[in-house]
Amino acid sequence: ETGVTQTPRHLVMGMTNKKSLKCEQHLGHNAMYWYKQSAKKPLELMFVYSLEERVENNSVPSRFSPECPNSSHLFLHLHTLQPEDSALYLCASSQDRAGGRLYGYTFGSGTRLTVV
């Protein structure tokens, strides 16, 4: 256990379903991130939250909707997904320090999403 917990670990959903991915961190970090990793591809940054405010949306389709109610929790709401959205979705957290040095990201184990 890394201190970042993602649920569920596996999810199969139809294209008309609505589901949510949950991420929880117990590290006292102040920034959280969603990444997508498709098969044999690099991690793609989706969303960045710092101090509970979204600071970056990396041109992600609107069928993905993030929510960060507090610094410990991050959600990714999914609706009307496409089969090509099937991937490993990873959550990470870090303790950002304005002005520099040492950011170590702690990743969760991910949610393996399959859209059918």
Place this chain on the structure above:
Amino acid sequence: LAKTTQPISMDSYEGQEVNITCSHNNIATNDYITWYQQFPSQGPRFIIQGYKTKVTNEVASLFIPADRKSSTLSLPRVSLSDTAVYYCLVGKGQAGTALIFGKGTTLSVSS
């Protein structure tokens, strides 16, 4: 963030030392160099971070020359369980910034 270049893949045998080199010609003065390890279907795991010269921890060593335009991750006496993808990232910790991952180096360790 500075762009990095590292080999796509490397092969090794158990017990050998493995050195993975990453080039980052446009590294900025305030940037740090960080390496992550990722196993299949898991999130990346922080291995080591450095700014200059040499850094060593219980897992690996990181060698950074004076010009900082490259770095080498050294894994001593690898085992089968070290088979993974290794990512080199360059940047600095600022609120709200995010790590951008490249393709990494796939290390395959055989017996």
